[in-house]
Amino acid sequence: MTATIEGLTTEQVRAATRDGRANVPVSGSGRTTARILRTTVFSFYNNTLFVIGIALLALGRYSDALVSVGLGIVNAALAAFQELRAKRQLDRLQLLAREPVTVVRDGEERTVSPVEVVVGDLVRVRTGDQVVVDGPLVTGGRVEADESLLTGESDPIPKEVGDHLLSGSSCSGGEGLQRAEAVGADSHAGRLTIAARADTTALTPLQWRIDLVVRLLILLVLLMSGAILAQAALDGSTVLRFVQTSAVLSGLVPYGLFFLIAVAYTVGAARLAGRGALVQRTNAVEAVSRVDVVCTDKTGTLTSGRLALTEVVAADEAGARALLGTFARSVGSTNATTAALAADDTLPGEPADVVDEVEFRSSLRWSGITLADGTSLVLGAPSTLRAALSDPAGADERAVRQRTDQGLRVLVLARGHGALRDAGGRPRLPRLRAVALVALADELREGVTDVLTGLAAEGVAVKVVSGDDPDTVAALARRAGLDAPAIAGPRLAPLDGDAFDEAVATHGVFGRIAPEQKEQIVDALRRGGHQVAMVGDGVNDARALKRAQVGVAMRSGSSVTRDVADIVLLDDSFTTLPPARTEGRRIISGVSSSMYLFLSRVCTQMLVILTVTLLGLGFPYTPTQVGLTLFTVGVPTFFLTMWARPEPPAEDLLVSLARFVIPVGVLTAGFGTAIYAFLYRRVTSGLSGTPFPRAVELFEQYTGLTYGVDADFVEASATLGAQSGLSVFVSTSALILILLLQPPHRIFAAWRPVSSDRRPTWLALALFAAFVAVLLVPATRNYFGLTAPDPPVLPVAALGVLLWFVSLSLVLRYRVLERVLGLAARPTVGP
Known part of the structure; x- marks a missing residue:
């Protein structure tokens, strides 16, 4: 199709539109709504929860259904909401404005929408207009194009007849006609929009560790569930007991960790909002704390x-x-x-x-x-x-x-x-x-020098990446306190592989850098094992922001950059970065501490269930009894996360967790199983032969069965008494673990040094008082399926807690696990 000064005819425009050669905006992002719902809501684990919940509801066990599947469903809904919100934000992203443009058609100028421009159209470009398509200047003499948002070049670029104008740039001087050659997704703006909309969601190190732990536990639970449910089927268990057992086993997966980390990210984002930073990707609060290289543009950022x-x-x-x-x-x-x-x-x-x-x-x-x-x-x-x-x-x-x-x-x-x-x-x-x-x-910018000095003190390297002259950029970097060797983009262009990576590693200032080179620099740093944050304000920074682990945009920057950024600095101030890093470290410290409690509970319950089942003493938990972990684990982990102090992220978190969780799980399960077995045999023998009338009366109230009439009265009573003693012991020991993780006195300092923060101690005491109230109030006691704190349940559980604490303190203090495994113990106290 050949365009003349007459422009296209109406029929030619219609033909081009039918052929798909119109300037249609890029639509859609990388992930569809169906895919998001499939991966967040209808995962294998959630589907299992749904089936169990429906079965419990069908059996009229509403409280069991709420306790066993409620948290997982809430977490799935929260994850889906966040993913869909991010998708909507990316789908709204557009590089081009929507103001009408002037085209020449049938020999006369007409005003049309940018989406109506087709290949071959002659588009009038005037001072102040945004260029909406790619193509050469065909008439009008010299035009000056402002490509600063696209290339980072701050000075206008003179364009003669025959030179190409890029969509997304603007005309800063002159006037002429441009022939449309690339439109829509094929144009420069279209390609940038597609790159900006690409889904680059990645797990942070903490999320990756939690995901790994949960996947391993799901595998163990599946293996264990298969054996236990098969045995229950062979023993002829009722449908209700079968479903309740399934609910308890599914509850072993610490899905609450995902919920906890989502809440922690949300609270962290709210705190940063008060400091002038809008967090658009929740896990960016954590990711920014792990950054060891900050790449920043010059103009508009420094x-x-x-x-x-x-x-x-x-x-x-x-x-x-x-x-x-x-x-x-x-x-x-x-x-x-x-x-x-x-x-x-x-x-x-x-x-x-x-x-x-x-x-x-x-x-x-x-x-x-x-x-x-x-x-x-x-x-x-x-x-x-x-x-x-x-x-x-x-x-x-x-x-x-x-x-x-x-x-x-x-x-x-x-x-x-x-x-x-x-x-x-x-x-x-x-x-x-x-x-x-x-x-x-x-x-x-105000505070830039202090921020760069602080980052250097923390071992964070800063690299200035700009489209301006490298000498000018280097001089400005020196004014900001950053004295580093400079290199120009044309010198980087012929390098590849190790040579390119070496140049990026050894230089701190980069000038005359094209937008694609910014992305390549970020990639090179990531290949070198660095955690990278990219700070920018122009469209030319958008792709690099997407490639970095953390993309940071200035509020005064382009709308595209703000939309793709993980964090937006509302005050255009670098001084928000240090508080963001501190908040991220606080979250990591808090969630890491919470993992000790979560995994200790899971390890204990798994071992107790396996051991008691192997002993043939019934099933040790009901779904509502497992719900007690809301007091002993759920509430403490929330507050421990909120109260945590910022600490540098530990790279050996999984090793530290193993060193704590394995001894705690083994000892707690060992004592818990002993208490369960003792009480089970004690109640069985007490109700056999000639039982005490008072004991018969109490257990008839607890179980709803009648002595001498219901054949399973003794077994149900023994199971209930043993479960009550086990619940008292496990719940109390879980609260003591809070004191081991945040010791108020040296008697508790077997794992960590004494803490000056007394809030965890008061929390543990308050939760213990709430648990006592649960045991004393008949309504709550019946809800959780427990007996009153009468002998022999209470004395046996209390003695077990005392012996457990002494044993665990010795094992942790003297690193018995490492000695047994032949590993050298650490010379200092603490994980």
Whole structure:
């Protein structure tokens, strides 16, 4: 299809639209709603819970159903909500604005929506317009394109007829017609949008460890369940008992860990919101605490995007400052330079009458005004003005270079009496006399230097990655306190493999970097085993933000960058990063501590169930009795997570968990099984032969069965009494574990040093009081299927707790597990 100055005809446009060559926005993200629901809600584990819950409801066991499957279902719903929210956010992401554009069709200009532009269309591009398609400039002469959001290049790029304009850029000067060659998903903006929408969700190290532990436990539970349920079927257990056993076994999976970590992330995100950071991916709160390399753009991140006057070098500095102030306040077309000068209170000078003005363009590299008295003032690049100066020494190269090496932007202010245009009205420089060298600096964001110093003290490397000149970027980095070798993008381009990775590792400043190179730099750092955070504000940073473990965007940046970022700095302030790292470490410390309680409970229950079943003493738990873990594990882990202190993440968490959980699980299960077996035999023998009338009366109330009438009265009574004693022992020992993890006194310091935080101690005492109330109040006692705290249940359980605590303290304090396994014990106390 050939486009002429007449543009396309209406029929040609219809044909192109039918053929799918219209500028249709990219739609959809990497994950579908069905896939999200399938992986979060209808997983194998959740499906098992659903089946058990439906069976319990059908049998009228509503409380059992709520206790055994409620938490898993809530957690699945929470996970699905978060995933669907993230999908909706990505689906809304669009790089292009939706303002109407002008096209030439049938020989006349028409206003259409950007989505109606087709391949071959002639699109009118004017100053201030966003370019919506890719294609060459075909008429109109010179156009200046602002590609800063796409490439990071801060200066406008001059475009001649035949040069390509990229969608997503904007026209900062000139006017012309562009022929649409690439539209929709094939355009530059479309490809960037697709890359930005790609699903890059990844588990953090803590989530990965929890996921691994849960998967291993699911496997063990499945193996154990198969054997136990097969035995129950062979023994002729009732359908109710079979379903209740299944519910207890499924409850062994510590699915509450996922719920706990979700709550911890949410609370952490809420705390950071109060510090000026919006967390858009919940696990980013943890991920940022593990970062050891921060890659950051320069403009808009390290700097505010504003300029500040630093020096005026002139023989008559006072006169030069007044003239500079007059120039800045008189121009009609302002830019970043003149705006900074006009706002500078140290520059005197009032607006003057202007009879002619040449606005700044990158192709000119200067701007000027002619005043009513015929005086012309010009401000421009030294290299451009030097040829027009009557005294070239006024733009001395050595003086200019000395300042540019410091990262300063150097301009020359000059004056003359000639016109600023030739006979054809085109801008030209008259003979000028240099008035002053003007040095301006990019304004560093408040707190940047302190943040970089703090990150370096923590061993976090900072790399500045920018589209600007590497010398300028390096000089600015030095001003911020970062002195590192610099390398330019063209030098990186021919490198690959190990050579590229080595260059990335050894340099700290990267200039003239293309957007795809930013992504490659992040990939190289990740290949080197680093945890990377990418900080940016432009569209050119979006792909790198997606590739990094943590993407951080400035609120003042592009909407695309904000949408793909994991964290958005609402105040555009780097000072939010240290609190974010601290909050992440607090979460890791809290969830790690909670894992000790969760896994100790699981290990204990698994071993008790196996041992009691092998002994042929019935099943040791009912679903409601397992619900007691809400007091002994659920509530404590929540508060321990919220109260945790920030600590550096431990890489040997799984090893430390094994060193604690295995001794605790084995000893607690051992004592628990002994208590269960003793009480089971004691009640059985007490109700056989000639039982005590009072005992018969009590167990008839507890079980709802009648002595001498129901054949399974003795077995049910023995099981209930043994379960009550086991529940008292396990629940009390679980609360004591809180004191071992946060010791209030050296008598509890077998695992960790004494803690100054007394809140866990008060929590353990309060929960113990609540548990006592459960035993004393008939309604709650009956709900959890327990007997009253009468002999022999209470004395046996109390003696068991005492012996258990002494044994466990000795085993943990003297590292008995390591000695048994032939491993060297650690020289210091603590995991």
